[in-house]
Amino acid sequence: MKIFIKSIPALLLGVCSMSAAAQGMPVYLDETKPIEERVEDALKRMTLDEKIAVIHAQSKFSSPGVKRLGIPEFWTDDGPHGVRPDVLWDKWEQAGQTNDSCVAFPALTCLAATWNPAISRLYGESLGEEALYRRKDMILGPGVNIYRTPLGGRNFEYMGEDPYLASRMVVPYIQGMQSKGVAACVKHFALNNDEEYRHQVNVIVDDRALHEIYLPAFKAAVTEAGVWGIMGAYNMYKNQHNCHNQWLLNDILKGQWRFDGVVVSDWGGAHDTRQAVENGLDMEFGTWTDGLAFGTSDAYDNYYLASPYRKLIQDGTYTEKELNDKVKRVLRLFFRTNMNRNRQFGSLCSEAHYDAARKIAAEGIVLLQNKGRVLPIDTLKARRVLVVGENAIKMMTVGGGSSSLKAQHEELPLDGLKACLEGMNIEVDYARGYVGDITGEYNGVTTGQQLADSRSPEELIAEAVDKARKADYVVFFGGLNKSDYQDAEGHDRKSYSLPYDQDKVVEALAKANRRLIFVNISGNAVAMPWKSSVPAIVQGWFLGSTAGHALADVLTGRTNPSGKLPFTWPASLNDVGAHKLNTYPGTWRADKKIIDEEYKEGIFVGYRWADKEKTKPLFAFGHGESYTSFRIGKAKASAASITTADSLSFTVSVTNTGKVAGSETVQLYIHDCESSLPRPYKELKGFRKVYLQPGETKEVTITIGKDALSFYDDKAASWTAEPGHFEALVGNASDNIVSKVAFTLK
Structure with missing residues (x-):
């Protein structure tokens, strides 16, 4: 195992660069000079080997700088909801650090549900400050892929179905983060709407839908926010992988939009040296994600943009023209981030960040239904509140894929309600109701929770119903979690229904107590066959560190809910264009290597499809009630x-x-x-x-x-x-x- 300390020349530059400029030292060290002059000066001083080195990874999340020139290493880390814990240099195992916990901010579906660009700016600034403290130069986020189907496993990381809403919300997020000197890396460009077989999906989409639905948020990120990084997607478009795609990267991104930043591959998203050279990829990460296990002295030197590329230059196949463009972009990124001596030190797990997370969470919670004005809970008359459901006690910051976090603190819904109500002499009881996923681990981070329960489903429901009859209010915390085939990277959902037979629990509780409140914890819409029997329904999202407090604030009326849905909530999958037209999840080709998925619904996504087909959703796009x-x-x-x-x-x-x-x-x-x-x-x-x-x-x-x-x-x-x-x-x-x-x- 390598033991490493992040390179520190960037810190020293703050001390030496002024004297360097005064002494006629290299222009690239002089921050009084325009960035483009500094880029050209540094480029002229770099050897071929140094140029090749800066365009590919040297570890799981870093690329080398140029030690000879005092240019430091460049460190990325996953977002978009918090700064991911550190892993070992060459392995996905945890580095075992004790200072890499973070504030977990609400998922981006919740942020989009605030419909408040000012809140998005606060989000970006707060996350940027945490990244600075952790010495990260680029956060891999935010995500703006379109919510095409409620089965999408990664929808919780994105900003909903509407290109205009996503555009308005992504711009201030980027501006806030980059104001701290940390690069945003908007992902996944583009058409990354499936998780199942995401490496094999070849999207077939007409140009109108591409430009009107799937590209506007990316375009706003580039042309309005001036984002410094774009991550390519795993999937294909026009039979080319999107991490090196002529049409998306060269023609549109760098051509039409004049993007001057860096195109980063998704981890393992590069597949071919010549395509990577010619079709717009600038920095290659994660091609061999198991590090040095391929039997070479340094697997990173065998990346497509490493030794294979250098050999093609040396044998005359390529000149350094394409390489120099990539290196200029990387240098420009360095000078904006880790070579910027005016960057602050940041702060981690501060009170201000917890306050921001709580504010974002409370403002994004959506009151979907409130028949009979069951909500807010009447704290003057209520004496007993029953909380039911595994999602009331299950940590949600761990899991879900690359956005999994090691949160310093996570307030659970049950604890949040207890803290709020018990001080008012209101008894808060709990019944499990159902048993779902009792595990709590991702990539070496564990929740430490013991959620095993050996009782039968019938026993669990009976207990919940018995307690419900004696309660003034029943609050059921259900929905999805971040396990595989739910809200998680790598797989899509297998069903629109709630998992773990939650419907049975809800229906039994609805008969036992007329003041039933269903709080759906998820990043996706779910089927609600019992909607007419449940008076109050709340969309609670994945809210991060302050989930319990934010939910309690809304349920008790300390915060008046103001969230609006960023996607259409269909009554059934048949009300979704991708499913009605049988285009999702696509068709395997004869060789079983590629799936062609045609977006036959075209521009008619979400409420556009509902209007066209005159279908009535359970809850409409933009819907959200108030007290x-x-x-x-x-x-x-x-x-x-x-x-x-x-x-x-x-x-x-x-x-x-x-x-x-x-x-x-x-x-x-x-x-x-x-x-x-x-x-x-x-x-x-x-x-x-x-x-x-x-x-x-x-x-x-x-x-x-x-x-x-x-x-x-x-x-x-x-x-x-x-x-x-x-x-x-x-x-x-x-x-x-x-x-x-x-x-x-x-």
Whole structure:
């Protein structure tokens, strides 16, 4: 085993670079010079071997710098919900450190559910500070792949189904993180919507769907946020792996969008030296993820962009032209991160970070249903609250794949409710209800929990029902977990139903107590055949370190829920385009090596499909209730018509008509009344979250431009806004439009 200490020249540069510049030392050390000058100067001083070295890994998560020139090693680490614990140099085993615990922030589905870009900025800044303290130069996240099917195992790491919402939420996350001098690496570019057989899936998608649905969030990350890193995806597009894909990386990312950062391979995502050289890959990681087990003195030297590439240059197959472009990008990344002497030291597990995690979690929790106003729990009248379900006591920060964390602290839902209610002389009892996954380990990190229970399902249900009859409220914490074939990397879900026969428990509890609250812990929608029998339903996500406190805040009314769904919650899989058209999970080719998956639903994903098919989801995109009530007034436009060079503003009043302070999210959708190509009935093109005291009214203004009216014309290969009649549809959910405004594009 190698023992290593992270290279420290970057720290020394803060001391020596000013004197270096004064003494006429190399330009690359002089931070007063523009980055491009520094890049060119450093490039001229590098040997071929040094250039080759910086474009591939030297360990599981690092690449070498240039020791001769005082350029330090570059360290990546997994996100996007916290800084992953350190592993050994050449193995996935834990490094055994005691200072690599972290704050676990809520999953990105929860962040998207806040519909609050300011909260996203706070998220990025907080995670960036934790990464700085841990001496990480790049966090592998955030993820913005589109929620195409609720069976997607990695949906919890992404930002929902709508390209506009994901775009608005990813930009401030990146800006917040990179303001700390830590590179974001947006993933997985692109069309990475399956986990099962993800290395073999070849996506077949039309150009309209590609540009309108699957690329906008990545484009916003590049052209608006200026992201410094992009991670390629495992899957294929047009029969090329996406970590070296001519169309995605060269034509679109680096060509059309003029991306000046680094394309990083997903770990093991590179497959061929020539394609990697020619098709846009800049830094190769994890090709042989078992380190040095291939019998060579250093497996990293045998990566596709290592010795094989150097040999092709030496034999004249390639000049250094392509190599120099890759090295320039890597140097640019260095100067933005580990060669930036103005970077702060960061902070780890601070009170501010726990406060941020709790705020994000509480604002993202969605009140899906509240019949009879069962919620919030009446703490003045209640004397006994029963908590049921394994998810009330199971840690969720460990597991799920590469986003698994070693959290310094995780507040469980049961503990959070006890801490909140027992101080009010309210007894909190617990019944298991069901036994699911009693393990708690991922990649050497263990929860230390003992969750085994030998009782039969019938005994568990009987206990829960008996206690439920004596309780004032029953809170069932169910849903999914981060085990394989649930919300986890590497596999998709096998069923839309809840696992572990939870439906039976819910149905029995609904008969035993009329104040039943179901809290769904997941990153995905699930089937709810008992929906009409359960008065209150809450979407609780994976909330990280402060889960228990945040959930207790909402359930007891200390926080008024304001989250809105970032995806459509279908009644059944048959209400999802990918399943209705039998395109998921694709078809194996004759040689059984590649799966072709055609996205036959095209641009009609999520609520776009529901509108087209006129299906009624269980809960609509953008849906989320509150403990107060709001009235959205009649929307007014700043003009009756616009030209393609103009912008148009819509103003609407929002009044809190209830008795509790709270936040409402005004959503603006655009309907094209007469298009030459098929378009969704409506598309989200603006939103604004507003906080109101009881009785307070505020004016909300949302401004759109030509881009909000445009569609991608695949024949012309460009965005087009056709003159004609449009409608702005204003409401607080995709199925609750309360005002319409007609206007014309001249």
